[in-house]
Amino acid sequence: MTDVTIFHNPACATSRNTLALIRHAGIEPTIVEYLKTPPSKEQLRELVAATGQGVRALLREKGTPYAELGLADPKWNDEQLLDFIVQHPILMNRPVVVTPLGTKLCRPSEGVLELLPVGQLAPFTKSDGEVVHDSGVRRGC
Known part of the structure; x- marks a missing residue:
């Protein structure tokens, strides 16, 4: 699988762990x-x-400026919310990963495993020391 994209924020531990899990699977x-x-x-x-x-x-x-912009108010429709994200990209939750098996907001980071090719990966240790064990379950499989 070579067609994998991650919408990444290097300052975010979850995003860094997700990127590391993708690379752990042998994918750049x-x-x-x-x-x-x-x-x-x-x-x-x-x-x-x-x-x-x-x-x-x-x-x-x-x-993010979520609270100061009043985005919890249900008056905002989807198009308006998208406009806010365009104006303030920090409002976009991360990481979002796109693969041929689907697109997902990968919070927690091990959620990315559903989007990777079939084949169980060796255990992976996240930056906080938590060990992630791959069950081998994938979307569309």
Whole structure:
């Protein structure tokens, strides 16, 4: 599997662990540092649709202007929320991983295993010392 993309924030431990898990599987993904190269509104719309979740699932609250912008208010529709993410890329929750097996917000980081090729990986130790054991279960398999 070579067509893997991660929307990554190197300052985020979950994002770093997810990237490390992908590399642990022997895959070098395309890395999009979305704070440096923010996705367009159309790209965000496509990512949201591909995850099968709503826009709110892609919103990050912690360490963002979420509260000061009043984004918890249900008055904001999906298009408006996408506009906020375009204006403030830090609002995009991370990491989002795209593979031929699907697209997913990988929180916790071991969620990325569902998107990797079949074949059980050796245990992986996350940066906090937690050991991740691969069950071998994959989407679409």
